[in-house]
Amino acid sequence: MSSKANQKAMPWNELFSEETYRSSLCDKILPEYMMTTRWYAAKTQKAKTYRIEQYMPFLLEDGATAFLITIEVNFQAGFTEYYLMTLLFTEDVSEIDKKGRVHQTTIGGKKGWIIDALYSETFRKALYEQILLQKTITDGNTKLVFERGKVLRSRPEYESSQVMNFDQSNTSIEYNGKFFFKMYRRLFQDANPDLELTKFLSDESEFKNSPAYGGSVSWIKNQYATLSLGIMQEKVENKGEAWNHTLDMMKGYFERIEATDIEIADIQTVKSFDFKSPEELKSDFRLLISDDVLSKVEQIALRIAEMHVALFSNKVDTKFNPIAFNGDYTVWLKNRIIYQLNARFILVDENVEKLDGLAKQYAQEFVDQREEITNRFLDFQEVELNSSRIRIHGDLHLGQILMTESDDFYVIDYEGEPESTIRDRKVKQTPLKDVAGMLRSFHYAVYATIFSSKNNFKLSQEQLFEAGEKYYQAISAVFLNKYVNTAMTNNLDIGYQSEIRYLLKYHLLEKAVYEIGYELKARPDWVIIPLTGIRQILED
Structure with missing residues (x-):
């Protein structure tokens, strides 16, 4: 047989x-x-x-x-x-x-x-x-x-x-x-x-x-x-991911602008990396965003800060105890980012002619600024950092947060970045990398709302971009204010304001570079979102 x-x-x-x-x-x-x-x-x-x-x-x-x-x-x-x-x-x-x-x-x-x-x-x-x-x-x-x-x-x-x-x-x-x-x-x-x-x-x-x-x-x-x-x-009984609810909230913002015929130039401008409570926003801006949205943004920031405080709490288990920045970490970080950055430059250069309009312009600028962007990452100096590194979520965004019936929020899926090795996912990093992930997610939500075929806004794309950026900076400031105050109150070691801003800018740039790869492969029309984020960071 x-x-x-x-x-x-x-x-x-x-x-x-x-x-x-x-x-x-x-x-x-x-x-x-x-x-x-x-x-x-x-x-x-x-x-x-x-x-x-x-x-x-x-x-x-x-x-x-x-x-x-x-x-x-x-x-x-x-x-x-x-x-x-x-x-x-x-x-x-x-x-x-x-x-x-x-x-x-x-x-x-x-x-x-x-x-x-x-x-x-x-x-x-x-x-x-x-x-x-x-x-x-x-x-x-x-x-x-x-x-x-x-x-x-x-x-x-x-x-x-x-x-x-x-x-x-x-x-x-x-x-x-x-x-x-x-x-x-x-x-x-x-x-x-x-x-x-x-x-x-x-x-x-x-x-x-x-x-x-x-x-x-x-x-x-x-x-x-x-x-x-x-x-x-x-x-966890929930109403869905925070991402979908955020899109609905942002749609309301643009609709209120159209309903009031307000001049977008007259809407309050909030500086990047400002920390502001909702009360510090002008009343007309708060009406456009809505107090309900600002309250939800603060609640998300509160829960993420509490998560980081918990991850900072164990001082004994070597898998979780906080540690300082050091030379070994800097070498690991630079090698990892530069490898990814070079791959993104090649990818953008190969695809720039396939893009149109602003996306093509921003993509070409990205390629032309290769030396400047590379130097930004290579300039990381751990000797000037006094905060701690801890285990973090590693891939935090609005799609990793569930919203409950009582408008509270739960963090899920702690696997880390899909492109990273298992060892890299476990490296202790600043919790501000997770915060940067959230800010990038808010930025994405603005443009996802603008680009959605379900929305028929009367504003021009240029007006939508301008209004959307003002919205993004405002909710980012409210998010950061709540997060940093909660962290400081609970002795989470994230450094003082200058260090916080430095680490946020560094990891926002890292996140935006990471996002370019996904967008060019999956939905090239959206590559303008991370490219816009990179332009803003370089201009600050």
């Missing part, structure tokens, strides 16, 4: 011990399926090889066996990425979403489908119960470790589960309508910062405006490598 025929006769739970079978999955079946998913991040990269690096059997209560597998993808560009899949063979796929169907085949003489096991309720239930029981599954030198957090100490029984449709880089499962389990798809040879920070904030700090830690699953490969596979969190 041939090898293939022999494999077809073998039961599913024995097949994975056959290297030829694992290789056959990687030849075509798994790569083709991964290309259909939202979580496979490297669709534009050419892969050389796919390999099942390791696998772990996971027994279900109906006697079936699922397999957790890590897939090593080697790319022609010379880098390697690792992804997690859960596989299960089933004869009946009537209840399995089409997105979860990997490959139709015959195994052990039975016709059926290999599926992504997350789409099987039997698997989801077993996963939940493993976390509740904190059982460890061992296979040879590796083991799966299941941990239960404080919010699951009462061990609530399994009731129901569903795979959520908002999965992107990860896959999320809702349990009992009260908890979310986020299965990480791209894996790193270290604990995921999302898990570390969520657990710390939930179980070891006073910060309450982040989803409570419910548990986790980790793959211990050996004493040196721990892979975070997923995290359980308490569900």
